[in-house]
Amino acid sequence: MELLHHSIQLSAGPGSAAAPTPTQPPSDGGTMSSELYLALCRGRKKEAMALLRQQHGGTAAAAANQVAGIHQVSAEGNSVLHLAAEHGHDKLIHDLASFGGRSLLSSRNSTLDTPLHCAARAGHGKAVSLLVQLSCEGGDESTLWCRNEAGNTALHLAARLGHAAAVEAMVSAAPGLASEVNNAGVSALYLAVMSRSVPAARSITTRCPNASAAGLSSQNALHAAVFQGSDELASLIT
Template sequence: MGIIQHAQCDILEVSAERNTVLHVAAEQGHDKLIRELYLRFKEQVLLSRQNSALDTPLHCTARRGHVRAITVLIQLAQDCGESILGCKNEAGDTALHLAARHGHAVAVKVLVSAAAEPTAEVNNAGMSLLYLAWRTYWPPDTAELRDDDGATFVHAAAREKQFKVVSLAIKSHTLRGLLDAQDRHGNTPLHLAVATGAPGVAEALLRKGKVRADVLNNDGHTAFDLAGGTTSFFTMVKLVVILVAFGAQLGPRRHDRLTPWCDRSTVENIHKTSDSLAVVAVLVATAAFTAGFNMPGGYRDTGEASLAGKAAFEDFVFLDAMAVATSVTAAILFVYGKASRSGGGSWKSFAWALQCMWVSLLSLLLAFHAALDSVVTSTTVHYGFLVVYVCMSLLLYRIQTWIGTLSSSPRRCTILRFLWQRCHSNGRHDGIFKRLYPLVGASVFHFFVFTIPSSIAFFCLARTIEIKPADWGLGTSSPAPAPSPL
């Protein structure tokens, strides 16, 4: 068997991942070997050499948190004039990103101290270098650090929607001064929270941080002026509700140039969804209409319903009629909304159609329960509707969380504060608000209206589901029957 001879190993590549010897030494934390390799192969420019993942030796040692190796690499790079602190790997991470992500606080301190001006760049995942450094390292040592845009870690946390980090800064008395700090563009953390669509962060800054909402940035905009830049309808509504609730004002501008907020994608989605929901509304109306002529219990010879006069049957008739009326109304509103040319008109018709649709579905469900209750006495029916009750409760909670009424932002107290501000606002400010955001007030109204029929339906369903202890196998405490007389 012949001997296979390989070429002489190259100092620049010693592994399949294109790692050099310096990469391996840095990953193992051999600071003395790093210095020796650099001195022996100085002309090879090993310090900034990247492997297949674009990692430099500094990336490798920062990932492991070898402080001495990091210090040696930084010193050698400074001596020869190489720039390695800002080098990014394939994921867009610098060495500081990796040290912060892996929780190496001492390594982060060394890297932050070596950087004259921490960069404002983010990695491919959108994580700011300054925010990651602060998250790993204790705030007093990095509170005064600013990136290339003059932003503090609070700016970075607000921009990246890091609610917990902003909350920690709010609770710290030593960091209170950073809450209203402006970067080189004049933006405060509140500006960035609103611009990036972070209602939770904005509410925390206003409610707990007591930040100023009237600060103008270099473009002459307050935080309120940036609320219209978000593309999500529900996010825009949340932000406007929060800002109005805490008395935020719009920046100075000409009133004749005010344009109402409008998202074309939202209008298009409404038109697309209306087609499907209109079909569903017609199906619900058909089912309810058919049930009205197929009465539970059948008919007498006189043509009257056999169960006429029974309470459960009367409930069925009322609820079935309610389902027919509301489903037909919903179908009409869906068609009218789609035919409407204005975005506001189509949205309002769509919102009312959804309300009617929800009422029709609840009415049809309760009508079905009343019909079964009037003709069936088995407890199995109650078990089935108990499962339906739980599932509907979870569905309602999920819907309300999605539209924002039960989510962490805005809180119910903030919504009530918004309504109070609207009732007591001056005519000029209220007119500007209605012109810019005509759908916000209607949205809050529909959020509250949505819960009314749901609460009524759940209350009625809970009252009708009566499961006795004996049905669960728990037994009863009723006395034993008396013996029959001889």
């Protein structure tokens, strides 16, 4: 069961109408320089922003109108925002999102991960909260529903790994996310229980009245709680 849990290919069920089509947009910015890559991974905000502005050859305001450069990518197809999100550099995330606009928030890498996927997988709660906030500005939460190549929403990833703060940030903004299942028939609640994260499971059951409990092989989250031997988890579901 545990091995199956870690190898689940999470993917969309019926899907939400709000969910963008999971296709990888072409990169217009070319290959990222090693200097910029390292600055982003290490959270060197001033250096990263200076490199971007230098590459644009102008001020931040002028650079914002030159979309191509901000969409340069690493060898794995990660944008500048993917790298900042993966490493949890929330101040850098804020500046990059302001610099590049909304298109960066929904940008996809080679496996169709968005920056939110990267932050959720890594368990960077503050970065996830910021990306959720930026994604929902103007009343548009569509980025939260994006699915990667395997069909994972960012909520699936955070729940599977027991990242409670990330789960809380997402279900607070979009409770409907927890009603989604993937091609394997697995819900975020089931994954949270399998991860043995009581806080993550509690966030879903508290925030999401229509949360799915579906799991593998006709099982559900309650079966998983019993399998884990956790009365506390079981009590959240019953």
